[in-house]
Amino acid sequence: MFGIMLKDFARDISAQHAGNALIAFIFAATGPIAIMLTVGAKPGLPEPALATWMFGAFFFNGLISSVICLIYRQPMVFLWTIPGMILVGTALENMSFAEVVGAYLACGLLLLVLGASGLFGKLADRIPMPIVMGMVAALLLKFGVSWIEAMLSGPWIAVPMTIAYFATAAIPMAARYCPPMISTLIIGVVALILIQGGPAEMPSADLFITPIIFTPVFSWQAMVELVIPLAITVLFAQNGQGIALLRNAGQNPPVDVITAVCGYGSLLAAWFGAVSTCLTGPVNAMLLASNEPRGHYTGAVLLSLMCALFGLMAPFFTSIMLATPPAFIATLGGLALLNVLKGSFVTAFGGRFGFGALIAFIVTISNITFLNIGAAFWGILAGVLASWAMEHSDFETMQA
Numbered sequence: 001m002f003g004i005m006l007k008d009f010a011r012d013i014s015a016q017h018a019g020n021a022l023i024a025f026i027f028a029a030t031g032p033i034a035i036m037l038t039v040g041a042k043p044g045l046p047e048p049a050l051a052t053w054m055f056g057a058f059f060f061n062g063l064i065s066s067v068i069c070l071i072y073r074q075p076m077v078f079l080w081t082i083p084g085m086i087l088v089g090t091a092l093e094n095m096s097f098a099e100v101v102g103a104y105l106a107c108g109l110l111l112l113v114l115g116a117s118g119l120f121g122k123l124a125d126r127i128p129m130p131i132v133m134g135m136v137a138a139l140l141l142k143f144g145v146s147w148i149e150a151m152l153s154g155p156w157i158a159v160p161m162t163i164a165y166f167a168t169a170a171i172p173m174a175a176r177y178c179p180p181m182i183s184t185l186i187i188g189v190v191a192l193i194l195i196q197g198g199p200a201e202m203p204s205a206d207l208f209i210t211p212i213i214f215t216p217v218f219s220w221q222a223m224v225e226l227v228i229p230l231a232i233t234v235l236f237a238q239n240g241q242g243i244a245l246l247r248n249a250g251q252n253p254p255v256d257v258i259t260a261v262c263g264y265g266s267l268l269a270a271w272f273g274a275v276s277t278c279l280t281g282p283v284n285a286m287l288l289a290s291n292e293p294r295g296h297y298t299g300a301v302l303l304s305l306m307c308a309l310f311g312l313m314a315p316f317f318t319s320i321m322l323a324t325p326p327a328f329i330a331t332l333g334g335l336a337l338l339n340v341l342k343g344s345f346v347t348a349f350g351g352r353f354g355f356g357a358l359i360a361f362i363v364t365i366s367n368i369t370f371l372n373i374g375a376a377f378w379g380i381l382a383g384v385l386a387s388w389a390m391e392h393s394d395f396e397t398m399q400a
Contacts, residue, residue, distance in 0.1 A: 005070045009298055016290045017299035019182040020336070024077075024286040024299070025306040026185075027333045029058075029317060032082055039089035045097070049273065051314045052212045056272025059311025064265050064277075065304035074251045075287040075300035076242075076258065078265055079307065081278040083374045084233045088275055091226050097273070098217035103226040104270035105216055110231050111276070112263025120235060121255040124243065128394070130348050131383040132244040134357030135376055137344040138364035139241055139281060140337055147334020154327025156195050161188045161331045181289070181336055188328050209314045214273050229372040230276050234262055237376035238278035245281060245340065248347050249288045249296070253279075282333065285340040352394040356387025 033054065040050045057080040065077045088100055114120045150158040164187035169180040239258060246253040258279050265277030287299045310317050348357040360383025364375045388395060 008073075009070070009301065012295035013298040013302075014290075014292060014295055015182070016179040016292065017287075017295045018302055019179045019185070020287050020289055021299040021302040021306065023181050023185060023332055023336050024283045024303050025310075027286065027329060027336070028079060028280070028283050028303075028307065029310055032080075032085075036085060039085055039092070048210065049212055051209055052214075053273045054314040055209045055211045055311045056269040056274030057311070058307045058314070060268045060272075060274075061265050061277055062304045062306070062308030062311060064261060064268075066301050066308070068257075068261060069297045069300040069304060072254065072257075073297045074246060074253060075284050075296040076246070076253060077280050077283050077287070077300050077303055077307075078261060078277050079280045079283065080269070080275050081230075081234050081238045083237050083376070084230050084275045084278070087226065087229055087233065087372060087374075091222070095219070095222055095225070096217065098215060099219045099222040100226065101214045101270055101273060102216035102218040103222040103230065104266060104274075104276060106218070106223055106227045107230045107234070107276050108263050108266030108270060110227065110263070111234060111266060112260055114231075114235070115256050115258070115260025115263055118256045120259045124240070124255050127240075127380065127384060128353045128356065128387065129244060129247065130351065130353040130357040131360045131380060131387060132240055133248060133344050133348040134360035134383055135364045135379040136241045136244050136281065137341065137348050138361045138379065139237075139376060140285065140341045140344060141365065143282060143330075143333045143337045144341055145334075146330040150327040150330040150334070154325055154331075157188060157191045157325060158327045158331040160191050161328075162335065163187075165335045179290075181332075184332065184335055188331065192325070192328060207316050208312055211272055213271050216270070225372065232373050232377050234266075234276050234278045235259065236380055237374050238281060240380065241281035241376070242279035242284050245285050245288060245344075248343055250293055251296070282337060286333075286336040289336055289339055352397065353383075353387050353391055355390045356383040359383045359386040 036050070036053055036057070040053060061078045061080065065079075068076050068078070091100060091103075147158070147162075151162065161184045165180045165184040168174050168178060168183040239262065243253050243255060243258065262277045262279065269275075269277060283303070284300070287296055287303065290296070348354075348361065360379040363382045364379030366375055368375045368378060370378060
């Protein structure tokens with residue numbers, strides 16, 4: 001069985017999928033890490049503890065993702081929830097980190113139950129795809145905006161990368177032998193070396209991680225304040241986005257399996273201080289940026305193995321990634337998501353449930369937070385309610 005999987009993997013892999021995997025890895029291992037370190041600085045955690053966070057978030061989720069992607073042959077990469085990390089940053093102002101770890105474990109158990117019982121899958125199937133894609137379009141739009149802003153804040157690197165992308169994409173023969181994102185990455189690295197001389201800081205002397213196991217404390221305050229908002233963030237802001245992107249690309253993601261895997265991943269990562277596991281949105285979107293759907297999963301497997309290695313070598317790789325200019329990462333992410341963002345808008349506003357999709361888009365892009373729950377959840381809720389009031393016939397057609 002495993003031999004057949006490897007044979008099919010070797011048949012389906014291509015330079016374009018490998019390039020997408022590299023771009024997605026660079027994105028996953030840079031900007032999100034900065035958020036993690038910022039949150040970790042609030043309770044004054046020492047550097048070994050922060051490195052352990054990264055180990056838990058990347059190593060276990062990387063291994064889990066590689067197995068799931070090979071089994072289902074779909075690009076389903078599981079990492080950690082960025083909105084959830086922001087929630088944790090707020091919670092650490094009035095509770096201990098041990099209590100947060102206890103909330104991680106409780107959230108993992110809740111996700112596992114929801115996945116194993118099939119409850120979330122039934123709910124997800126009742127939410128119209130255009131409304132979900134309206135929410136997704138709002139979440140992905142910020143990456144496109146960041147790319148434009150990068151051309152003003154770091155034109156010396158963002159402009160050459162942008163020219164390389166469009167020059168390659170506009171010539172089919174060039175794009176065939178050198179995918180646009182690969183030429184973008186090459187030109188970005190060259191600009192980084194020529195103008196800045198490479199990363200601003202030397203890598204850490206520590207190569208491999210020596211992880212710490214955290215002892216959880218279970219408190220009612222953490223259960224009430226953190227567990228439910230974390231679960232909603234994983235299920236709707238993260239998984240909802242990832243599932244919608246996969247479906248829009250012609251994949252058939254197993255919703256209940258995804259939810260249960262998030263539970264397993266969260267239970268494993270929690271002992272090392274890592275926030276709850278989720279199906280990623282932007283990272284999986286970058287893996288879908290090609291016209292070869294059969295091989296999408298191969299890029300996901302490569303990315304997952306990179307993430308596992310990153311977890312093992314967290315001190316070394318993190319120092320390199322954090323020294324990379326923000327304009328470099330913003331340009332890579334924005335250009336990689338252009339086609340996916342276009343598809344999100346087409347699905348959201350190209351047919352039924354257009355009004356609900358618009359409301360979901362507006363509410364999500366407002367970035368409001370209410371009851372410690374982020375805008376993505378409220379965007380979907382508002383979109384469904386608005387569509388039910390204004391487009392009731394679309395629901396009747398959907399149920400027919």
